[in-house]
Amino acid sequence: MTQLPEKTDRKLGLVIDLDTCVGCHACVISCKGWNTENYGAPLSDQDPYGDASGTFLNRVHSYEVQPEQGVAQLIHFPKSCLHCQDAPCVTVCPTGASYKRVEDGIVLVNESDCIGCGLCAWACPYGARELDQAAGVMKKCTLCVDRIYNDTLPQEDRVPACVRTCPAGARHFGDFADPDSNVSRLTAERGGMDLMPEQGTAPVNKYLPPRPKDQIAKDIDVLAPLLAPVDENPGGFLGWLDKALEKL
């Protein structure tokens, strides 16, 4: 069994805004592109032109929600490793390949020590790990550890590929250990949530919940006076027009 660090210096992670995510999959493919070319083994695809099945570190799911009152909603839900503080995928690892970094809390797999046993994927309650079928090693979100400190990249590009590419700006990267960081502030302001807190994994990544939807007709009392007719009498509109034009 592998030990987790008692404490990490920083807590790097993502805030994912479910109110803004349009479900476009930009993050999924950008992640695939960066991580197939960079850290560790490439993310392979089996039968890519048939009944394809490949390795992805980030996937977007969609769920319908039917409120008790009103019309149904659709929530796009991007999911990747949450870099948990009490990461069961690390403690279950028989070889020490899975580990959580002391300096920033990123959960990584040391591929040279990974035997592909798959225990970590079973232990992860979020289904955030995928065993690459070509390499036989476990793959997971690295938070683009080879981007965020990469001094060959311009400073503004030292963020995970998914954050850099997200067209809607629904993904934010930062240090949750710093209460003044962008991610800490967003979490506080928007009621950022843990995913499945009952699992006791203390995930670092947070999700911002969708804002209340379909409220417009509830404001009808405020809006109705705006639509009060200028004149109910036949021909009254022209009279109003004449007066209104005089005031211009």
Add this chain to the structure above:
Amino acid sequence: MTTHQPVLDTSPKVSDEIRRTTCYMCACRCGINVHMKQGKVAYIEGNRDHPVNKGVLCAKGSAGIMQHNAPSRLRKPLKRVGPRGSGEYREISWDEAISTAVGWLAPLHETAPHKLAFFTGRDQSQSFTSYWAQNFGTPNYAAHGGFCSVNMATAGIYTMGGAFWEFGQPDWEHTKLLLLFGVAEDHDSNPIKMGLGRIKERGARVVGVNPIRTGYNAVADDWYGITPGTDGLLVMSLIHCLLKAGKVDLDYLARWTNAPALVAPDGLLHRDENDKLLVVDRADGVLKPFDTKGIRPDLAATRDIDGATCRTVFQHLSERYLSSDHAPEAVAERTGLSAKRIRALAGELARVAFDEAFEINQPWTDFRGETHATMTGRPVAMHAMRGVSAHANGFQTCRAIHLLQILLGTVEAPGGFRFKPPYPKPVEGHPTPHGQGRPGRPLDGPHLGFPRGPEDLLLDDAGNPKRIDKAFSWENPLSAHGLMHMVISNAHAGDPYRIDTLMMYMANMAWNSSMNTRGVIDMLTARNDDGGYVIPRIIYSDAYSSEMVAYADLILPDTTYLERHDCISLLDRPICEADAAADAIRWPVVEPDRDVRGFQSVLVQLANRIGLPGFVESDGTPKWTDYADYMVNHERRPGVGPLMGWRGEGDSTGRGAPNPQQLNRYIENGGFCTHHIPDTAQYYKPWNAGYQDWAVNLGLYDSPQPYLFSLWSEPLRRFQRAAEGHGPHQPPDHLRERLKSAMDPLPVWYETDQTGNDGFTVNALTQRPMAMYHSWGSQNAWLRQLHGHNPLYVPTKLMRQHGLQDGDWARVTSPHGEITVPVMEMAALNDNTVWTWNAIGKRKGAWALHDNAPETAKGFLLNHLIHELLPPRGDGLRWANSDPVTGQAAWFDLKVRIEKAPPQTESQPVFPPTGSPVPDGPSELVWKVAD
């Protein structure tokens, strides 16, 4: 085991070199950084400096690497050896390919140029391909707009000199209420996502009007799950509510629109002897030219003209939309929306437009010479594209949306809708259509244009259409993008005439780009009594092994977008933003590893060999060797060419002599050029003297062209008037009634043609997934893992009614055909609408797919249910399934019936496989460019 933390290299070298070019994974045309390792494409990301995407990139863009290495890429020119559809070819040399094409085309150019029909699909070089066709002399050219969004484009041009997407955008930094109509994920994909993010950050409201709640409608604060095809009813009801409450911008309407113009007894607007619009000055009650300095145009005026009392346009439109026919209660049932919610939306529009109005301290001067101290913001913006367009009442619905924006005074006001250069550009700034084909000579002007009246139709002396697609005929007078969906059908029917050669580019007409796919395949393979094909010759250019390849006689293999030159030109459909003009290039960041050529360069070579005017000097020597040469050295007007940047000595923008170093300058700058609009000219562009002068300097116009928005459309009225029996150009009698109602000078809603729809009551729609929209397919290995399946999504109510469960199969029948497909329940869907993802289904044998690909087994097309013609009426006429104004393909008017079917192993109908010109793809991909 204790923590064992390995030492990581956190600063690995990312690539050897970054080459910056323009994406072509859809119509958005974002800037991309292509990371190269060892001369190979290793990684693609967005270009932060680029005006379109500012660094972000969608799934399509990031998956470009899989498009570039796709096994479906064609490898060599091909000549068909088996019968059409067999997929049996012989690989040939480019010399043979070019000689074959010249052998077919040169005689047509010399004797009967109209016998070539040249239509392009995902073409981003339309100003070039149209130039080629114009010089060939055929009237038969268009791109794919006729089956895409011509309704939106044309309604916008006729109403206000521009529409959405390439014409303009919401003022993302200021808007507080965004209204989205219909399928909106189709065009301007990254900018709209970026904009949605920006306005959500500011807490602004997004309202989606769409039968389906996916994508942008899923994040919309409020969703109106409208009945398809009734958007016009909703919009005119909103107008009703706003007018009734006086919540319209009278000052804006008086100054900037033809609302104060007087409607003469003939239905045209009152003008002086110089054809200048006259309005009554409220200050002294005198009729004066509309552009008189200091005038206060009177919306409430009346005048006696030709013995009749004439009222202003504003009074006419008020009368129409104040009618109780447009009250929310009157449209609630047909739109499927409650009157309360319609009123709430109208109230919110009024509240935001007027109670949240704001001022920007930016003086500006209008075309009348009046200087304004500030710019007044009306923070309501709207966007619509394909959804409302793809109905046979779509043109007038799009007009209604524009009217709503204009009544609120938001168009070109801060917070509203903003044009992108070269727009605004009114109808008068566009050419009329040209179609007089003469042997050996070019057309006397561009094919596509904007008719001002019946005299601009392209009809021969007998009244027959001059174009094979019948564009600009009485059947669809304002068909400004042509009717690509009718070309094969008409050519097969010999209606209005037979052609010799069909040449197409990036257009999958034998599959998902055609209505009535089976029928079109039969037309492509139909033979005459003598055994020859009814459409004798088909030339096709594509980069990939699409379904269409099997039906061509000669295949000219194109490059991928990373291997080619292109220009995204101000002469065409540029990438401008509301605050800047911009254009861009593509350049070969890698050379092809196959024997393929960019199609545009092939067109140059064909033109040179045929000796097309415009391409060769008077002594026959070619002007250009390839497309890159054309991009730099062609001048459309003296000093104005395809690219605006670094002209002359490299220091001129817009106007200037060709500069041999121009492409290098573009490459150094990241593949694009931007030219900013001064602060004083940022808003009110149609009327802003500062903007007009800037546009003239840049070469967008040759003189200032201020104009008024056309709430009342005189071109429409001229056609309507002809249908009433006036004037020398008269429509055939069978079209009179339809023209009278469809060519209404004010926006109107009408029920689309329901012939044959008895018993078919369910609306059926399609949309492309965001990760694939407008993406010229290769069956991209990454993207197809996102969307490899397309069930028919069925609303809860219909699932229950038909006893269906997820994974069951349903037979879906329309007046035209039948399919049997898997279903899935969806709650966030209009109660009487089913839909599926379009173009997921593929044909076996195409795209280098393996036999077990889900797209070829369970994937299906709704196209089999949609005919390009309406059901026969017994009058012997072929009535197109198109908007009667523009000819826009009415894909979304489809009505179906569904019923439970026994389980199937494959979606029905099943097509036999075609032969493939390329081998199957690999069984595993482990894609990494080694260091």
